[in-house]
Amino acid sequence: MSDLEHRVLSVQSHVVSGYVGNKSATFPLQLLGFEVDTINSVQFSNHTGYPAGVRGQVLDDTQLQQLVDGLDANHINQYSHIINGYIGSKSFLTKLGEVVKHLKSINPDLVYVCDPVMGDTGPGLYVPKELLPVYQEVILPLADVCLPNQFEAELLTNKKIESEEDAIAVMDILHSKGVSTVILSSTELGSDTHLVCLASHTRSGQKTVVKVLIPKFAAAFVGTGDLFTALSTAWLARTGGELKLALEKTLGTMQAVLARTLQHAHAAAAAGGLDKPTAAMMELKLIQSKQEIENPPTGIQAEIV
Numbered sequence: 466m467s468d469l470e471h472r473v474l475s476v477q478s479h480v481v482s483g484y485v486g487n488k489s490a491t492f493p494l495q496l497l498g499f500e501v502d503t504i505n506s507v508q509f510s511n512h513t514g515y516p517a518g519v520r521g522q523v524l525d526d527t528q529l530q531q532l533v534d535g536l537d538a539n540h541i542n543q544y545s546h547i548i549n550g551y552i553g554s555k556s557f558l559t560k561l562g563e564v565v566k567h568l569k570s571i572n573p574d575l576v577y578v579c580d581p582v583m584g585d586t587g588p589g590l591y592v593p594k595e596l597l598p599v600y601q602e603v604i605l606p607l608a609d610v611c612l613p614n615q616f617e618a619e620l621l622t623n624k625k626i627e628s629e630e631d632a633i634a635v636m637d638i639l640h641s642k643g644v645s646t647v648i649l650s651s652t653e654l655g656s657d658t659h660l661v662c663l664a665s666h667t668r669s670g671q672k673t674v675v676k677v678l679i680p681k682f683a684a685a686f687v688g689t690g691d692l693f694t695a696l697s698t699a700w701l702a703r704t705g706g707e708l709k710l711a712l713e714k715t716l717g718t719m720q721a722v723l724a725r726t727l728q729h730a731h732a733a734a735a736a737g738g739l740d741k742p743t744a745a746m747m748e749l750k751l752i753q754s755k756q757e758i759e760n761p762p763t764g765i766q767a768e769i770v
Contacts, residue, residue: 470498472546473499473501473698476552483510483687485691523553529561530564547564547575548694551582566607582617610697611646615651619635622769637665645668646665651679661678664677668690668706673769674770675709684747686747694757696714700715709768713748713763717761719763
């Protein structure tokens with residue numbers, strides 16, 4: 466058993482090559498002082514944005530239970546945090562709910578961080594629609610922290626977000642389900658140059674709402690949501706739940722990682738005589754950003770609304 470204060474079970478996708486899911490979350494969490502145990506909901510050769518597709522395996526609910534049974538049998542089932550990312554089947558998500566309840570019975574202070582990966586504005590839903598009621602009825606009441614994007618938040622609450630007031634109302638609905646910290650990782654309320662991130666935290670009847678403007682990059686990245694969830698988890702723990710500071714540190718690192726990724730990608734494309742970077746060139750430059758993960762650059766300022 467680890468003697469570290471922070472020990473997380475991260476249930477997400479895994480890729481052999483590249484950085485999404487657990488590959489995107491593990492290194493940053495370890496650098497920030499977490500012991501990281503991973504369960505790979507899928508094991509793929511690469512992420513799904515590659516032109517020749519993916520090869521690999523999908524973990525089912527029975528196999529998830531077997532892994533947890535092994536942790537139980539060996540008394541290595543004490544966690545401070547559990548994170549979930551992409552989950553593609555209703556049976557697996559339902560089983561995850563059982564696993565969270567079980568782990569919370571072992572450690573009642575366990576913090577469950579849920580990234581309800583279901584879709585996004587534009588592409589729409591990219592999981593089966595029968596996952597939605599499981600998230601609404603089983604997962605949300607168990608979650609301590611939830612990090613939906615705008616599309617997912619609207620699905621979870623059945624309410625449209627067209628203003629900051631709408632966003633706050635949606636976060637309040639999620640609070641009413643039992644979620645103490647809600648972070649809208651991205652909304653459509655920004656401009657051509659900025660995204661707007663809104664977050665809300667309730668503690669002892671007191672509510673804090675935080676707003677951050679995030680400079681946009683003229684590029685599409687993969688694995689950024691998984692990285693954002695991991696960093697948010699770490700900094701919420703390290704700051705004792707100080708939402709404003711946790712977001713500033715998380716986004717300070719995010720901006721540095723994305724800037725470096727884009728710089729490397731454009732240089733690699735130019736060297737290869739390509740008009741634009743390939744999917745492989747656009748993989749997040751996490752290892753190269755070790756310093757910025759450990760010591761987030763300042764510059765991103767959040768405000769209390």
